[in-house]
Amino acid sequence: MWQLYQFPLCPFSRKVRLLLSEKGIGYELWRENPWEGRDEFLALNPAGRTPVLHDPAKGLTLIDSRAICEYFEETTDKNPMINGTAAGRAEIRRLVALFDENFYGDVTAPLMHERMKKRLVYRASPDSRVLREAMKLAHEHLYYIDHLVDHRPWLGGPMMSLADLAAAAQISVADYLGGLDWSGHEQAASWYAVFKSRPSFRPLLAERMEVIQPPSHYADVNA
Known part of the structure; x- marks a missing residue:
């Protein structure tokens, strides 16, 4: 296995x-x-x-x-996650790169460093300036997800794809670390709530990182 x-x-x-x-x-x-x-x-x-x-x-x-x-x-033929036409597959790959690189670099990485690695490895306090900047940039990314959801059933097109998986993975970590303010992002929040309800996602919501607890809404599929 x-x-x-x-x-x-x-x-x-x-x-x-x-x-x-x-x-x-x-x-x-x-x-x-x-x-x-x-x-x-x-x-x-x-x-x-x-x-x-x-x-x-x-x-x-x-x-x-x-x-x-x-x-x-x-x-594996089951449930293709890079699907559709050649142009559609290119769009999915573009979005995967956006979340893997830009969202991670702007939001997830600094949150992980300040709120996880500093605490577990360096026994140091987080830098509030870095946290504020990460949360500010998170709003910009959520606005873009709002835009995508306004125009498509799923982020990459008509079907769920690897773009949704990549986005949900980054967002879930940022949300666990308290780095997301969902106010004003109803479209993104609705898309994420649907994704949180999927059987594939539930094990992630149940896991905890030692000594670091998520916000109360983190595992609530209705939040």
Whole structure:
């Protein structure tokens, strides 16, 4: 069986978990804190980042969330997540890159550093200036999701796609860390509430990162 090396607040691991669940692919969770730099983990991925998906029986290791998702798109027919016409698939990939790179860089990464890594690794207090800037940029991203939802059934087009999975993975971590203000973003909030209700998403809502608790609304599928 596949072994997924991850930690609870890794947004890229969450994206892979959502895709595997939507496709009905079994896997085991293996906890990995990449900041610890374990030799055994670095032997699997010299870059030292999660997620890593490993099948010891096949001697196969997959690294990088986009590469992992593309692998299963090519090898599993069930529930394609990069779907539609060539132009539609290009749009899905554009949005995946937007959330993986821009949303992560603007919002998720600084929140993780200030509210998770500083607390768990450095035993330091968060920088309120960095947090304010991340939350300000989060509003801009949520406004763009509002715009997409106004014009499409799902973020990438008429069907749920990897764009929705990538966005939900980043948003869920930012929301866990208290970095999102949903006021004024009814469209984005409605889209996210639908996504939170999916069976693939519920295990993520149930997980907790030690000593860091999410806001009360985090796991509420109606919030």
